[in-house]
Amino acid sequence: MKHITLKIVLCAITVLLPVILSAQTATKLDLTTLIRTQKGLPVKGAIVTSEQDNISTQTDSMGIFSLQVSPNAKLSISTLGNEVQFVTATPGLQEIVLEVEQLVQVAYRKENVDDLLGGISYVNLPELLDKNYITYPLENMEAFVPGFHGNLWGMNEYLVLVDGVPRDLNSVQPTAIDQISFLKGISAVALYGSRAAKGAILITTKGGHIGEQTIDVRVNAGFHIPKGFPKYLGSAEYMTLYNEARINDGLEALYSEEEIYYHAVGDNPYRYPNVDFYSSDYLQEAYSLYDGTLEIAGGNQKARYYTNMGFMREGSLLNFGEAENNKNERFNVRGNVDMKLTDYISANVDLAAIFTSNVGVNTNYWEGAANIRPNRFTPLIPITFLEENDLTSWNLVEGTDNLINGRYLLGGTQLDQTNPIADVYAGGSNTFNSRQFQFNAGVDADLQNVLEGLTFSSLFGIDYATSYTQAFNNSYAVFEPAWNNYAGTDLISNLTRYGQDASSGDLNVSNSSYRQTIAFSGQLNYQTQLDNDHNISAMLIAGGFQRSSSGVYQGTNNANLGLHLGYDFRSKYYAQFNGAMVYSTMVPEDNRTAFSPTLSLGWRISEEDFLSSSSIVDDLKLSVSAGILHTDLDISDYYLYEAIYTQTDGAWYGWADLSAPAQSTDSRRGANPNMKLPKREEISVGLDASFFDNMLVVNGNVFMSKMTGLVDQLSVLYPSYFQTGWPNSSFIPYVNYNEDLRSGFDFGVNFNKQIGQVDWSLGLVGTYFTTEASKRAEFYEDEYQNRQGRPLDAIWGLESDGFFESTEDIANSPEPAFGEVQPGDIKYKDQNADGVINSQDEVYLGRGGWYGSPFTAGVNLTAKWNNFTFFALGVARSGAIGMKDNNYFWVNGQDKYSEVVRDRWTPETMDTATFPRLTTSGGNNNFRNSDFWTYSTNRFDLARVQVSYTFPESIVNGDFLKEFGVYVNGANLLTIAPNRDILELNIGGAPQTRFFNLGVKALF
Secondary structure: OHHHHHHHHHHHHHHHHHHHHHHHHHHOEEEEEEEEEOOOOEOOOOEEEEOOOOEEEEOOOOOEEEEEEOOOOEEEEEOOOOOOEEEEOOOOOOEEEEOOOOEEEEOOEEEEHHHOOOOEEEEEHHHHHOOOOOOOOOOOHHHOOOOEOOOEOOOOOOEEEEOOEEOOHHHOOHHHEEEEEEEOOHHHHHHHOHHHOOOEEEEEEOOOOOEEEEEEEEEEEEEEEEOOOOOEOOHHHHHHHHHHHHHHOOOOOOOOHHHHHHHHHOOOOOOOOOOOOOOOOOEOOOEEEEEEEEEEEEEOOOEEEEEEEEEEEEOOOEOOHHHHHOEEEEEEEEEEEEEEOOOOEEEEEEEEEEEEEEEEEOOOHHHHHOOOOOOOOOOEEEHHHEOOOOHHHHHHHHHOOOOEOOOEEEEOOOOOOOOHHHHHHHOEEEEEEEEEEEEEEEEEEEOOOOOOOEEEEEEEEEEEEEEEEEEEEOEOOEEEEEEEOOOOOOEEEEEEEEOOOEOOOOOEEEEEEEEEEEEEEEEEEEEEEEOOOEEEEEEEEEEEEEEEEOOOOOOEEEEEEEEEEEEEEOOOEEEEEEEEEEEOOOOOHHHOEEEEEEEEEEEEHHHOHHHHOOOOEEEEEEEEEEEEEEOOOOOOOOOOOOOEEEEEEOOOOOOOOOOOOOEEEEEEEOOOOOOOOOEEEEEEEEEEEEEOOOOEEEEEEEEEEEEEEEEEEOHHHOOHHHEEOOOOEEOOOEEEEEEEEEEEEEEEEEEEEEEOOEEEEEEEEEEEEEEEEEEOOOOOOOHHHOOOOOOOOEEEEEOEEEEOOOHHHHHOOOEEOOOOOOOOOEEEOOOOOOOEEOHHHOEEEEEOOOOOOOEEEEEEEEEEEOOEEEEEEEEEEEOOEEEOOOOOOOOOOOOOOEHHHHHEOOOOOOOOOOEOOOOOOOOOOOOOOEHHHEEEOOEEEEEEEEEEEEOOHHHHOOOOOOEEEEEEEEEEEEEEOOOHHHHOOOOOOOOOEEEEEEEEEEEO
């Protein structure tokens, strides 16, 4: 009976089990769902998890995910930078609209982008890297960020914070960055205190996410191609023109016509050298750059993790000798973990290590290339020219350690016993090593048990950076040949050796340095909402950092207490107070603390009844910010408020025995116990708007900023006897006096529109600013020389008036005070009509662009069609001038001659000449600042073009490979400018290059 019952049960199970399983399978929901924001934008990369079914997936580039889950399962949706949101799985769930806030990192907090006040811009770097791969965090940011043009609103420096800790920009790779915030306005930076008084750039690195682990891989291979090289004259032309210069100076010609002829013919470049440092003998046509990045991220509700590892290797343009091994290498690893320890306490730990190694030769090749004349010597001497019976010379050959390629000796002269080419072959090599280690940790606590909306946050960071150089320093012999031609063939009669070959094999370590940064902050945060209308926020902050470096007695310090109070009514009316109590030891003890208050007000006009129903205006917000921020950034050193006396040797009065070296105690400055911190006083007005359902987005700021109480030692304010030339003494103190004024505007316009099957996005940003030395203590005899009222980057010089045409012209012109002149020298205008040309005739020539070009504009264009993306970026700069003041243009003495001297003044070319007469003297009259040497730096650069292709999901979508794409790009492609040849010219350094790159990215 039991057996019959068991058989019945087994048969029932056999029959019913497929039915049960089928029923269970049938109850699963097949979801293919779009996730978008309230503004209709797809949410790419969101992690959708069903813990009930123990599965998760990720939305694709269109914001769509596919998942099979149980009915009514709770789906958790995690998006970068936002809290997890939950949705219940129901049949027909085709679209999920998320209330996704775009959060922007500002001082000590994150804020909704719609609520930003006080001159803040930001860039979400992952979105940018999808279409514009870069290797430096701020590369071409002028084309994306209004108000940024190498600095912020015309200031000359800014504070960089990486995850809240002062760090170098190059210590973090763009692939590891989530967001970059640009704090331009005074209200935006106030909470950071003194060291951020001229602006701050906040870099926020990526973190982990809730859901299945993702692996991003990116590999790039590219090459640099030089844009061009300096154009120097060959030996024959140089020698001819150098003879002309000597004759102009009343000297005899140095080179004979025969010598010049043989250098020109070039039959024997070893006897008659014509050295071109930029030829293919020494340089290759291009050099490579490779890099790769691996990102791993994932996590759950308890812990999230992120790791970024990268490697980079870059070659060199030099392709001979030891320089063939030149390379720059970098390895970096960065990781963080965010942990939820309890329902009320969370913590995070970040670690990073950056290793760089730069291998090079023991010489500055490019400096030598800009200075060594082409006929000076032959770098390599073929031993095949030695006479067979010249045993002495052959013994020298046998004795040298540096027989290049078994055929050449290193050339030189008694005056040129070393040179860059010989250095590359035999001078040894060096490796510069840099190591950076970064650590920061934070603890956040929810104090709702004490007060609803109250939280606590803290951060501690410590960085170490060390660097040193390892080098093998070798000495070597060079040889000078004596040539003959008595057999009808050029031969070397004998060799003269200078120096000795010596290589100890010892590894020398030098230039060791270290730097340590310690940062800390702790803050109480409070947020609450009353009656769903009134939003109140507050923060009380204590923060600061200290940076110490080897060889620097006083490190960099910043300490302050900060207070933030914020209020908004229905996101319509805003008020924010940001203030800091700063502390600095760079001023006397009684003045070391100062309070810096700022206030921002905002009005969302689009929420008013007369605009709220507009079909054109989506958003319109007006804001105004003002404040005073004390800072020690412009105080050049510590203890300037104290009187200083120094003891010197060989001075005017001897305190010691007369048989010993005479010594004296001299005053260098007087004391100023009332010295105070300078101040940044500013007011700015901002506008943010969007129109036509976000098709057109506009933002901008107008600002006026004054730096007051700047510290300087000003002799004009004191009687003349406070400073003496003999003995060299000064009792003049440093005082708060100077004032600088900066004003201008920035703007950003973005246009987004789908036309046909192409999604177009066009961005235009711009910045214009002026600077003014608004207050100066000065006493110029002529008013036109006053620096007050002129730009801070003003270039001063003489105003040219052509060339002297004859001795009669010289006699009838004002007397030059810079030395004797001749016909063909530059003639200047006598501004004060005193009959003498001297420094009193210098006038304002223009803005030098030291704080950035007065006007900077950037344009970026994105076009998406199917799986293709086209991106282009351009940057324009205008309003500044440069000075042609290096030895490529100021050719005098025994300088190397460049092509500019071809247009020199001679009696035959006086009507067409654009360069003064040649001279072997110092040319003191000609080679000084004047408008003769100025040039416009106006330019437009096609900075980058990239074409990307993402393979369709039907090809790559699977359990292993989720996304795959390739891209090609080019950088620094084209410059359009009236003086492009000058702007692209590097003298004494490696040439500017165009860069072409092929990249591959994959998501696993």
